Amino acid sequence: MSSFIISFLVYMEACIFAGIFMYLFRKKKLIGFQLGMNISQVMGGMAALLTGVLLIQQFPFHFTLITIISAGTGLAVGGVFGLLFDYQTFITGLTNGMIVGLMAPMIGSVVEVPVLFLWFIHGLFFVSFLAIYFSIQRS
Amino acid sequence: MVLIILLGCWNFAALRSIYRICQKKYVLFDDRFTMTLCMNTAMITSFVFALYVSFLFPSFQVASIMLGLGIGWKFGTVLKNPAILTGLYNGAMGGIMGTMLGVVLKNPALCNIPIESDAMIAANMYSLSLFAAGLHTLVMGLIRYSFTV
Known part of the structure; x- marks a missing residue:
């Protein structure tokens, strides 16, 4: 994939995460801690996975720096989504995003067909967002 | 290699202090706090120690996974009932990832x-x-802060 498309995807995901955060900030009174723990885990893990895989496809020569950047992204996103609810959801989201961020550049550099894998990851992100949306509506 | 051994000693001291606090106060925790504590501590600690062991002894890959399992088992048995399964699972996962x-x-x-x-x-x-x-160090500091909240 060309580097323009990858940087466009990174920008698009930052906008999508900001939108989900605004939506959850309005609805946070309706969400209990059990659902909040799941939301912070899924959001931190997805942010770290997308950042690691997309950045290692674009810059394949900086493995260590990209590992540090994606771990920091997962830590920050999981922590911010967890701070909406509780202190324990904060710690859970932070740890889970950090672990997934340390692992994500490895699978990004191993994969054989990058375009198919990128579409699969975006489909996974969309499906998990739909699941979170319906479970918020139902609660 | 000396740097890695020093970092291992530093992390082990942090883990030891958390373990002592858990041994003293485990009666006070409810189920949810037990699960959070056990999950995060076992996962990050077994990840870091498996990373160090696989740097120091690259030919013994089973040893680092067994170390992760042991850390999870140790924390689970201190914190009693539902924590044993969580500690074992997360310790094994962190050990495999660190290796x-x-x-x-x-x-x-x-x-x-x-x-x-x-x-x-x-x-x-x-x-x-x-x-x-x-x-x-960051996660251990946050967990130590959560005992006072």
């Missing part, structure tokens, strides 16, 4: 990472182990 990262950094051709010289491999190893030790 994978250590093996890939020792031999970057496994992952098609274009790093050739030995000096680059050593620099990557030291910077990532420093980063992991910093993350472990």
Whole structure:
């Protein structure tokens, strides 16, 4: 994939995460801690996975720096989504995003067909967002 | 190698203090706090120690996974009932992930990472182990703060 498309995807995901955060900030009174723990885990893990895989496809020569950047992204996103609810959801989201961020550049550099894998990851992100949306509506 | 051993001693001291606090106060915790504590501590600690062990002894890969399992089992038995399963599962997962990262950094051709010289491999190893030790210190500080809340 060309580097323009990858940087466009990174920008698009930052906008999508900001939108989900605004939506959850309005609805946070309706969400209990059990659902909040799941939301912070899924959001931190997805942010770290997308950042690691997309950045290692674009810059394949900086493995260590990209590992540090994606771990920091997962830590920050999981922590911010967890701070909406509780202190324990904060710690859970932070740890889970950090672990997934340390692992994500490895699978990004191993994969054989990058375009198919990128579409699969975006489909996974969309499906998990739909699941979170319906479970918020139902609660 | 001396740097990695020093970082291991530092992380072990942090883990030891958390373990002492858990031994003293485990009656006070409810189910949810027990589960959070056990999950996060077992996962990050077994990750960091498996990373160090696979750097120091690259030929014993089973040893680091067994170390992760042991840490999870130890925390689970201190915190009693529902925590044993959580501790075992998360400790084993952190151990496997740390072993994978250590093996890939020792031999970057496994992952098609274009790093050739030995000096680059050593620099990557030291910077990532420093980063992991910093993350472990951060999570341990947050958990120690959560006892006072």
